[in-house]
Amino acid sequence: MVKTKEVTDMNTPDYLKYVVNKIHSTIVATVDDKGLPVTCAIDMMDCDENSLYFLTAKGKAFYDRLKKREFLAFTALKGKDTMSSVAISVQGKVRELGFEKIPELFKKNLYMNEIYPTEESRKALTVFQIYEGDGEWFDLSKKPIERASFLFGKEEIDPNGYFINKNCIGCGSCLEVCPQQCIDISNNPAVIRQENCLHCGNCKEICPVGAVERR
């Protein structure tokens, strides 16, 4: 199991379980033959420590898009309005597992029996596993906002966001324009609290010595 970059008390399996059990229906993006993005609603039906499982039918255009690129991204949203919501976004590699896991997914997701009521009607179904990827937890209900990166099926996280380098002169201009007040200027160089940062870029724009870098 890969441990997350720890900023909430959740780790990778908790985020994956949250997607399956607390959100379930997600919006998945794939890319079509013209290289354009296409989205559709897909249920994340099961997970283990390092992967997610969903099913689809082989006749769908979605299936073709998955097979062609073997990659997807999704966002899953929980909350009644913007300021009470958590979003989990994931991008990762997928592989087709086939029919074998279908009966198990139907047992865990009983509503599927209403959509595909007979054994015969399930013949076209196939299971995919998202086996390697990056994810982000973004909680707008917290003040300041709270975000955390996690990864599964691989070791290396690609750093992203804004960082302050040693050119910082401690002037404090960045803190004045920071909407989340998440820059600690008592340090030299100043330090951005990554778990609260919106990635808005105000600090980079205003810094007089170019000490803020985007990764």
Ligand SMILES: Cc1cc2nc3c(=O)[nH]c(=O)nc-3n(C[C@H](O)[C@H](O)[C@H](O)COP(=O)(O)O)c2cc1C
């Ligand atoms: C709430 C909800 C959940 C859905 N879950 C799935 C799913 O898990 N698998 C699936 O193949 N289709 C699911 N669908 C239907 C797909 O979203 C729909 O078939 C898809 O848009 C087809 O895309 P395509 O025409 O590009 O293949 C779901 C639809 C809704 C409304």
Ligand code: SF4
């Ligand atoms: S990117 Fe925006 S939110 Fe993040 S530290 Fe800079 S000003 Fe603050």
Ligand code: SF4
């Ligand atoms: S604006 Fe630039 S130089 Fe000033 S405290 Fe922020 S990072 Fe440092």
